[in-house]
Amino acid sequence: MIGTVARKYQNWKRFRSVYNELSRLTPRQLSDIGITRDDIMPLARSSVR
Structure with a gap:
């Protein structure tokens, strides 16, 4: 669960940065x-894919 949330947050940060x-x-x-x-x-x- 925590890993999923952390991964989604990292993906969101990468998306926003790009x-x-x-x-x-x-x-x-x-x-x-x-x-x-x-x-x-x-x-x-x-x-992020």
């Missing part, structure tokens, strides 16, 4: 790395 970092980028910066604003949520979600 999401926040990508969200701070300008459209030009996102384009330079080959993604769009619409790609941010799926990319953040996939970072």
Whole structure:
């Protein structure tokens, strides 16, 4: 039980970190790395799988 809660918390922290970092980028910066604003949520979600 505690391990599950800790794992979920770590996953949430990783998701938020990726999401926040990508969200701070300008459209030009996102384009330079080959993604769009619409790609941010799926990319953040996939970072915890």
